[in-house]
Amino acid sequence: RFTVPLRITVIGTGYLGATHAACMAELGFEVLGVDIDERKIEMLAAGELPFHEPGLPELLKKHTQSGRLRFTTSFEEAGAWGDVHFIGVGTPQKPGGYGADIRYVDAAATSLAENITKDALIVGKSTVPVGTARRLATLVQERHTGPGRISFAWNPEFLREGFAVKDTLTPDRLVIGLAEGDLDAEVILREVYASQLAAETPMIVTDYETAELVKVAANAFLATKISFINAFSEVTESVGGDIRTLADAIGHDARIGRRFLNAGVGFGGGCLPKDIRALQARVSELGLDRTMRFLTEVDEINLRRRDRVVSLAEEVLGRLNGATVGILGVAFKPDSDDVRDSPALDVAARLFNSGADVNVYDPQGNANAAKRFPRLNYVDSYVAAATGAQVVMLLTEWKEFKELHPEDLDGLVQNKVIIDGRNVLNVREWEDAGWTVAALGRKF
Numbered sequence: 103r104f105t106v107p108l109r110i111t112v113i114g115t116g117y118l119g120a121t122h123a124a125c126m127a128e129l130g131f132e133v134l135g136v137d138i139d140e141r142k143i144e145m146l147a148a149g150e151l152p153f154h155e156p157g158l159p160e161l162l163k164k165h166t167q168s169g170r171l172r173f174t175t176s177f178e179e180a181g182a183w184g185d186v187h188f189i190g191v192g193t194p195q196k197p198g199g200y201g202a203d204i205r206y207v208d209a210a211a212t213s214l215a216e217n218i219t220k221d222a223l224i225v226g227k228s229t230v231p232v233g234t235a236r237r238l239a240t241l242v243q244e245r246h247t248g249p250g251r252i253s254f255a256w257n258p259e260f261l262r263e264g265f266a267v268k269d270t271l272t273p274d275r276l277v278i279g280l281a282e283g284d285l286d287a288e289v290i291l292r293e294v295y296a297s298q299l300a301a302e303t304p305m306i307v308t309d310y311e312t313a314e315l316v317k318v319a320a321n322a323f324l325a326t327k328i329s330f331i332n333a334f335s336e337v338t339e340s341v342g343g344d345i346r347t348l349a350d351a352i353g354h355d356a357r358i359g360r361r362f363l364n365a366g367v368g369f370g371g372g373c374l375p376k377d378i379r380a381l382q383a384r385v386s387e388l389g390l391d392r393t394m395r396f397l398t399e400v401d402e403i404n405l406r407r408r409d410r411v412v413s414l415a416e417e418v419l420g421r422l423n424g425a426t427v428g429i430l431g432v433a434f435k436p437d438s439d440d441v442r443d444s445p446a447l448d449v450a451a452r453l454f455n456s457g458a459d460v461n462v463y464d465p466q467g468n469a470n471a472a473k474r475f476p477r478l479n480y481v482d483s484y485v486a487a488a489t490g491a492q493v494v495m496l497l498t499e500w501k502e503f504k505e506l507h508p509e510d511l512d513g514l515v516q517n518k519v520i521i522d523g524r525n526v527l528n529v530r531e532w533e534d535a536g537w538t539v540a541a542l543g544r545k546f
């Protein structure tokens with residue numbers, strides 16, 4: 103029923119879709135990327151990536167040049183050509199609400215169903231409220247009037263920005279949600295992921311609801327882990343103690359593990375914050391009001407870290423109004439140019455709104471930050487950010503900031519004060535050089 107090798111389309115060409123499309127081409131499939139944004143499609147077709155992601159530009163160039171990876175805005179073309187259609191469009195937080203806005207997923211599924219003219223498998227990848235897959239599986243059958251039979255599966259994605267290519271080519275696990283007894287869909291997805299399966303990647307085959315929930319459970323757990331250590335930061339700040347040592351010590355217990363226990367200015371990005379809110383909203387809709395209430399605390403602890411770093415700046419400077427602050431990092435995390443819900447950008451904007459002059463340098467994030475908050479003074483090096491500042495604040499732990507030594511900033515910063523919002527500096531080294539280090543999770 104299907105073409106050999108399988109022809110794959112990927113609907114949505116943001117982080118998730120563009121990465122998936124390029125990686126599928128790398129695995130040897132013919133791939134068509136689809137998006138309604140004409141400008142994005144033009145760029146991608148020319149082999150240019152509209153965002154920063156290590157390793158992805160090379161794959162994109164290689165496969166657009168070989169012709170194995172093409173791009174289009176036409177669902178008609180996609181529906182007539184593809185065997186397996188992945189949906190990887192965004193599910194942002196609803197404007198003015200907590201729930202996820204799934205209109206783009208609905209639109210993609212509907213457009214596919216209306217345009218598919220051969221046997222096909224539609225596979226949802228986006229992060230969605232539980233219940234979406236089952237609803238879409240029905241919707242797709244209702245909207246499909248052309249020839250061919252459509253199967254529907256859910257296959258959540260766990261890639262991290264900054265490691266997107268690696269996480270797609272060699273994931274920790276694959277999760278597939280199927281309609282009961284849909285063995286055809288399973289066989290096709292085993293074919294799509296043959297190289298991962300050959301490398302013994304675990305594949306969990308389950309129902310739609312479990313597959314959808316695995317994704318949000320994973321992100322909720324990660325967010326909780328970060329807020330857990332950040333809550334202890336509040337305690338060590340109050341009584342004394344060192345949060346990094348505490349994290350190292352509990353992390354040695356294999357049941358706890360050291361990863362995602364880095365205390366600092368907290369989590370941001372396009373996923374963790376909105377996913378924990380959407381999960382609470384969905385679970386409340388289901389009448390389980392209390393069940394995910396702890397995530398409200400997780401969210402609040404996270405946001406309080408931003409307040410704390412702003413108040414640290416105020417304590418150090420006496421007053422923010424009229425002060426000059428040098429900010430190192432605005433991306434929500436290193437190796438990314440993404441500033442969505444970025445703690446660093448939020449802090450920079452608040453300092454500005456309190457009357458400070460704010461110099462900002464991020465190795466990749468300046469342009470996106472300037473679109474959201476144009477009034478900061480964006481500069482192109484850490485030296486320019488620090489020059490003339492009364493205090494420097496490290497808010498995103500890029501490698502070049504983690505490797506800073508006191509002599510790199512000597513003579514640039516007026517007060518020899520650095521605020522370490524990510525707990526990455528060697529405090530002893532800076533203090534020995536006559537600096538004051540104000541770090542989150544340490545008494546100041």
Ligand code: UGA
Nearest residue numbers: 259260261262263328362363364368369370371373434435
């Ligand atoms: C996250 C998940 O890690 C991915 O598995 C998931 O696929 C993705 O969301 C998604 O849903 O699409 P990502 O948003 O790329 O990935 O970023 P993370 O690496 O998870 O970092 C999230 C935030 O947590 C960052 O702001 C980071 O600075 C912060 N963080 C992370 C900490 O503050 N402390 C830590 O110990 C770890």
